[in-house]
Amino acid sequence: MPLFINKTKQFFILLMLAVTISSAVAQNKGVDLPQKERDNVLSLAALAMVYKDWQTSRNGRGHNIGSILVDQNSTPVFWARNSVVVRDDSSQHGEVRLIQAFLNCPGIGKYMDGYTIYTSLEPCAMCTGMIAMTKVNRVVYVQDDPEYGHARQALVNIKFPRLFEQKTPKGLSEKSELEQGWATYSKKKGSAITDYLLTDEARTVYAKADQDLNTYKLKYPQNESMLLATQKFIKDAGPETFDQKMMERCPKP
Numbered sequence: 714m715p716l717f718i719n720k721t722k723q724f725f726i727l728l729m730l731a732v733t734i735s736s737a738v739a740q741n742k743g744v745d746l747p748q749k750e751r752d753n754v755l756s757l758a759a760l761a762m763v764y765k766d767w768q769t770s771r772n773g774r775g776h777n778i779g780s781i782l783v784d785q786n787s788t789p790v791f792w793a794r795n796s797v798v799v800r801d802d803s804s805q806h807g808e809v810r811l812i813q814a815f816l817n818c819p820g821i822g823k824y825m826d827g828y829t830i831y832t833s834l835e836p837c838a839m840c841t842g843m844i845a846m847t848k849v850n851r852v853v854y855v856q857d858d859p860e861y862g863h864a865r866q867a868l869v870n871i872k873f874p875r876l877f878e879q880k881t882p883k884g885l886s887e888k889s890e891l892e893q894g895w896a897t898y899s900k901k902k903g904s905a906i907t908d909y910l911l912t913d914e915a916r917t918v919y920a921k922a923d924q925d926l927n928t929y930k931l932k933y934p935q936n937e938s939m940l941l942a943t944q945k946f947i948k949d950a951g952p953e954t955f956d957q958k959m960m961e962r963c964p965k966p
């Protein structure tokens with residue numbers, strides 16, 4: 714009898730183990746984990762790039778929003794920050810500035826196939842339209858924008874939507890901190906998300922992203938050169954420049 718109980722116990726232990734393993738496999742099914750790690754690193758880089766030129770008032774360069782462009786090898790190649798105030802031009806969002814300037818770089822051509830944009834805030838309708846029409850492959854944004862976001866899904870009503878893949882790094886702590894921070898702020902103050910992005914609280918999250926990028930511990934060794942290149946890219950990103958000066962950021966042939 715004790716033998717029978719032991720065998721029954723053994724059976725249930727093995728059954729529980731099998732269920733646990735198969736559910737873990739199912740959860741990660743179809744997820745490219747090294748790519749997920751690259752998305753986390755490059756999302757931190759988009760925040761760190763904004764942090765390096767942090768704005769403390771509405772009368773500065775523009776909003777605390779910015780984007781980096783990454784090539785087919787996950788190497789960052791270009792960056793731009795929102796500059797609507799200094800340019801006195803409401804079209805000067807990070808993504809618009811990034812796309813227009815990058816397409817002016819020598820040898821790039823008409824479209825941006827194969828490139829990914831990592832951006833700190835979910836793209837608005839204007840940027841989504843430009844991303845689609847220039848054939849950018851992928852967008853990864855950090856913070857949801859409940860006000861001007863969800864623009865990509867509107868493209869499905871267009872005959873030739875040029876739909877791109879859009880993701881957000883769900884497990885990134887900075888993402889949830891920014892979204893919770895904004896949810897609390899908007900209940901109290903009810904103003905724009907760009908005002909929340911001027912607060913010390915938001916600045917703290919962006920500063921943490923900068924630090925997390927510089928101390929990132931990789932799980933996938935194949936991402937090492939990407940991490941080193943990204944850390945250097947952010948270190949080298951200076952203050953915002955305009956017009957021809959922006960071309961100094963073009964990839965060297």
Ligand SMILES: [Zn+2]
Binds near residue numbers: 808839840
């Ligand atoms: Zn935009």
